[in-house]
Amino acid sequence: MIEKFYYQERILKEVITSDRHWGGYFVAVENDEVVGAGGGGMIAETDGELFVLYMDPNRRNEGIGTRLLDAITQQQKEEFHARKQWVSVQKGNQKGIPFYEAKGFVYEYEQPVYENQEGDYRSLRYSRFI
Numbered sequence: 409m410i411e412k413f414y415y416q417e418r419i420l421k422e423v424i425t426s427d428r429h430w431g432g433y434f435v436a437v438e439n440d441e442v443v444g445a446g447g448g449g450m451i452a453e454t455d456g457e458l459f460v461l462y463m464d465p466n467r468r469n470e471g472i473g474t475r476l477l478d479a480i481t482q483q484q485k486e487e488f489h490a491r492k493q494w495v496s497v498q499k500g501n502q503k504g505i506p507f508y509e510a511k512g513f514v515y516e517y518e519q520p521v522y523e524n525q526e527g528d529y530r531s532l533r534y535s536r537f538i
């Protein structure tokens with residue numbers, strides 16, 4: 409996952425670009441340090457998706473992830489007219505699933521994480537109306 413999605417060149421490009429399909433990175437900054445980051449984009453006419461949301465592990469459960477999600481959701485609703493929002497979570501990710509369930513996301517279905525991927529990684533699709 410890190411090799412595929414989070415290598416430096418790709419992140420740099422994603423930091424400076426944004427459009428309907430990738431709304432850009434939203435970051436939580438304290439004393440010039442990024443303590444959390446997230447972003448999403450549209451996957452259909454009125455369906456948005458949260459693609460990325462990570463906190464510094466030492467700064468979880470302080471409400472920062474909620475504020476990042478709120479900002480991304482506001483962008484998807486106001487700029488892109490989203491009515492539904494999706495997120496994929498790796499099966500068994502107990503650091504992510506309770507958060508999304510607390511935010512009103514409901515389990516929809518299970519799918520392989522990525523085609524041709526080795527190993528038994530499954531991802532769970534969740535959605536909520538926004």
Ligand SMILES: CC(C)(COP(=O)(O)OP(=O)(O)OC[C@H]1O[C@@H](n2cnc3c(N)ncnc32)[C@H](O)[C@@H]1OP(=O)(O)O)[C@@H](O)C(=O)NCCC(=O)NCCS
Nearest residue numbers: 461462463468469470471472473474497503504506507510
């Ligand atoms: C998921 C993550 C981004 C959330 O950010 P955060 O700043 O820790 O979350 P917040 O403090 O804003 O909110 C925590 C919410 O989740 C709920 N929550 C968190 N852990 C929970 C648990 N184990 N059981 C029940 N609820 C839980 C809290 O009740 C709270 O809900 P509330 O705002 O309605 O009270 C962060 O924990 C993280 O980086 N996790 C690891 C990475 C990850 O799994 N990312 C998702 C990849 S898809």
